[in-house]
Amino acid sequence: MxxxxxxxxxxxxxxxxxxxxxxxxxxxxxxxxxxxxxxxxxxxxxxxxxxxxxxxxxxxxxxxxxxxxxxxxxxxxxxxxxxxxxxxxxxxxxxxxxxxxxxxxxxxxxxxxxxxxLLPPTTNPYARALVKLQSDHVNRNLVPAFYRFLQAQDTEVQITAGKELHQAIETLVGLLERAEREIIGGGGISGDGERQALSKGLGLWIEGGDLGWTDVMVAPWLYRARLVLKHYRGFELPQGDKFTAWLDRLFTHLAVVATCSTDDLYLDSYERYAFNRPNTSQVANAINSGRGLP
Amino acid sequence: MxxxxxxxxxxxxxxxxxxxxxxxxxxxxxxxxxxxxxxxxxxxxxxxxxxxxxxxxxxxxxxxxxxxxxxxxxxxxxxxxxxxxxxxxxxxxxxxxxxxxxxxxxxxxxxxxxxxxLLPPTTNPYARALVKLQSDHVNRNLVPAFYRFLQAQDTEVQITAGKELHQAIETLVGLLERAEREIIGGGGISGDGERQALSKGLGLWIEGGDLGWTDVMVAPWLYRARLVLKHYRGFELPQGDKFTAWLDRLFTHLAVVATCSTDDLYLDSYERYAFNRPNTSQVANAINSGRGLP
Structure with missing residues (x-):
């Protein structure tokens, strides 16, 4: 039950x-x-x-x-x-x-x-910038959307907040696809060495990739979305094969696994957010008052 | 009159x-x-x-x-x-x-x-990080505080918002002073070469310094605070000698001067913000709805 x-x-x-x-x-x-x-x-x-x-x-x-x-x-x-x-x-x-x-x-x-x-080399400023576009979006949009959804108590507000989080994740996917298209698919790559260096900017998003900057920036919230938001809000992450494969690579990467506790720890610890108890945290207070995160 | x-x-x-x-x-x-x-x-x-x-x-x-x-x-x-x-x-x-x-x-x-x-060399990650602490504060606190103050219509809200902007500027000064203390005043510097490289992280904050990352990040808002916020809100920037000398160096630096228009352009263009006209901009809408800047 x-x-x-x-x-x-x-x-x-x-x-x-x-x-x-x-x-x-x-x-x-x-x-x-x-x-x-x-x-x-x-x-x-x-x-x-x-x-x-x-x-x-x-x-x-x-x-x-x-x-x-x-x-x-x-x-x-x-x-x-x-x-x-x-x-x-x-x-x-x-x-x-x-x-x-x-x-x-x-x-x-x-x-x-x-x-x-975790980044492409400084010799390719554009590949680095595409990664920074992704992480900028994570920090300014996706992360606040996660907390607004988790803390929302009113059902209508929850529905809106859930959609906004979904949209923020889709926008991130769009930025990852753009980077893939422009870096791997684009012209101007002089050889396999450069291709390999540039693919660093795509992280685990591509099969055979290694952990990257955006992976690290976003992994903790996607992990908690799959577990905590599903539990308290019935949230479902996007379903596409490519997205799911990315999450699998992300959540089984040794550096991520090594920093994860058991599920009960997160479910217990986030209950105070999910019911928006007073003074849950500075992050929660900022979301409640419509301010940027501290 | x-x-x-x-x-x-x-x-x-x-x-x-x-x-x-x-x-x-x-x-x-x-x-x-x-x-x-x-x-x-x-x-x-x-x-x-x-x-x-x-x-x-x-x-x-x-x-x-x-x-x-x-x-x-x-x-x-x-x-x-x-x-x-x-x-x-x-x-x-x-x-x-x-x-x-x-x-x-x-x-x-x-x-x-x-x-x-605009930054200290990558060979000194700590000096770079102190600069990034400053610019992170500018982007997440000082810039939003500027718009909240400029757009506030109610007198009480204006008073609160003005104090918050003042506090955000004082916090930036605190971070600049910290960097000066830890980088220039601190031990572990091996010679004049390293000292010179590190002082890059202090930008124009120190006499004899050259333009730095934080200078560039914050200059446009300090410039508009002195001109536009003074005009529409009676705002006064902090008065200390060191702060004033910094602003003088900043606002007379050739790269800043070369990108400034005449005062009337700013006073005219910001009137829509100062009276919080509907649909002034995406930035204005974000502030009005308590969201992060777009």
């Missing part, structure tokens, strides 16, 4: 990872130059965490309760938001917050250290 | 640059690989335009009426928003929109062609 998802059961959010993510936290428990402050269910953390795993940048995983805002978190992230990075070997101390800023930092750092990358 | 700014005089927005910007359009009228689609009063265009001028990337300037949305604009920018770039030598055709994406494109392009840059 399906569980009744219409009633707030008052479940508490989790503060410790479970499943594969728990194993990863345990593996990454030694002191390193960089400490990643994270919270188990937060998608903004997960995108950064996936990047650490993929790029091979050494880090210590450190779980904090984002709603308690411990002082050590406030010292690395002024609003008390995760993710935050603390650099342990600097005086004056160094720290970074904002998931997109941290991702750019890790990309720059890896390019000079581990030599791994 | 001061002009009455409380009444909508029904002035029309301008469609052609004036002053120094007009001279620049005239200078940049030859066919090039890249055509910049712009509109004379649009700050999102101006930031891209400043970057073209500073980085020395060849371009043709092309003025369009952003509210008419001509077909050729829709072909380079799906929502019909300026700025847009058209690359004239590709099949299938290539184009880019979104000012922040275009800025990253120009930075990447210039790094391999004109060798000019």
């Amino acid at each position: 399906p569980e009744n998802t219409k009633q707030d059961k008052g479940r508490a959010y989790h503060t410790k990872c479970t499943g594969a993510a728990l194993s990863t936290v345990a593996r990454q428990d030694k002191d390193e130059d960089i400490t990643l402050f994270g919270s188990c269910f937060c998608p903004f953390v997960q995108r950064v965490w996936i990047a650490f795993e993929y790029l091979g940048v050494p880090y210590k995983a450190y779980e904090v309760d984002p709603y308690k805002k411990p002082q050590e978190l406030l010292e690395v992230s002024p609003k008390g938001l995760v993710p935050g990075l603390r650099f342990n070997n600097y005086n004056p101390p160094r720290a970074l917050n904002e998931s997109t800023v941290i991702l750019e930092y890790l990309e720059d750092l890896a390019s000079g250290t581990t030599r791994r990358s | 001061p002009e009455n700014t409380k009444q909508d005089k029904g002035r029309a927005y301008h469609t052609k640059c004036t002053g120094a910007a007009l001279s620049t359009v005239a200078r940049q009228d030859k066919d090039e690989d890249i055509t910049l689609f712009g509109s004379c009063f649009c700050p999102f265009v101006q930031r891209v335009w400043i970057a073209f001028e500073y980085l020395g990337v060849p371009y043709k300037a092309y003025e369009v009426d952003p509210y008419k949305k001509p077909q050729e604009l829709l072909e380079v920018s799906p929502k019909g928003l300026v700025p847009g770039l058209r690359f004239n030598n590709y099949n299938p055709p290539r184009a880019l929109n979104e000012s922040t994406v275009i800025l990253e494109y120009l930075e990447d392009l210039a790094s391999g062609t004109t060798r000019r840059s």
